[in-house]
Amino acid sequence: MALTGSQILEADDTKTEPVDIPAWGGEVLVRGLTGAERDAYEASIQQIRPKPDGTKEVVLVRDNARAKLLVKCLVDEEGNRLFKDTDAPALGKKNGAILDKLYDVAAELSGMGDAAEKEIEGNSVAALSGDSSSSSPAPSDEPEPNS
Template identity: 80%
Template sequence: MALSADAILGAEDTQIKTVDVPEWGGEVAVRGLTGMERDAYEASIQQIRPKPDGTREVVFVRDNARAKLLVKCLVDPDGRRLFKDTDAPALGKKNGAVIDRLYDVATELSGMSDAAQDDIEGNSEAAPSGDSSSSSPETSDELSENS
């Protein structure tokens, strides 16, 4: 049976998984990202940087990337975010093993496979050269196809 647009848009496809975190004394709920949230997250951890030969390369900005994802994915029992994006530095100071464990769950629920992570981390082809030499994050359609 072919689905209609209304059926697709009306489907509840958000995944939430409860994870025991004994280091914190309880459980936390981890929610997968929506498509828009995932694109925004991936764009926030990438930069296009110029190379000496005039080409550009996509670089994965590792600075607190796990906590930046988790502030978007840790939710209360009603599915509302526990943290604001600005809370990522504080969350990033928590136990690295816990952060890594929760990050793995968040990436799984968000459909971020190992291959997709390789693309995000800059292990894919370099960006094409162009007139711009900006080192700020870029969110063009060209990058979206690679992420």
């Protein structure tokens, strides 16, 4: 029997996972993103850049990307965010190995990962260039501008 719209909207499908971080003195709760939060996060790490041939490409801007995701995903026991988006620069100054560990959990809970990231990049580039294939463009030899 197929679900109704209200059944779908009422379903609690948010995943949360505790992660032990001894260096911080305890456990951190990581929550997966909602669809809207994931879209906003992905948009925040993408930049449209012109190419020499006049077309445009979408590139992933990895500057503090881990902390930008984690401020949205680290929660208390009631599910309330621990950080605001504006706290990402401060969180980004924490130990990189710890942030990487937490990022991996947050990305997994949010349905993101290497394959999903490549799909985002490939689909975005295709949409802008008019190419209907989903393959990623060849890397550019030009240096990236400083942000």
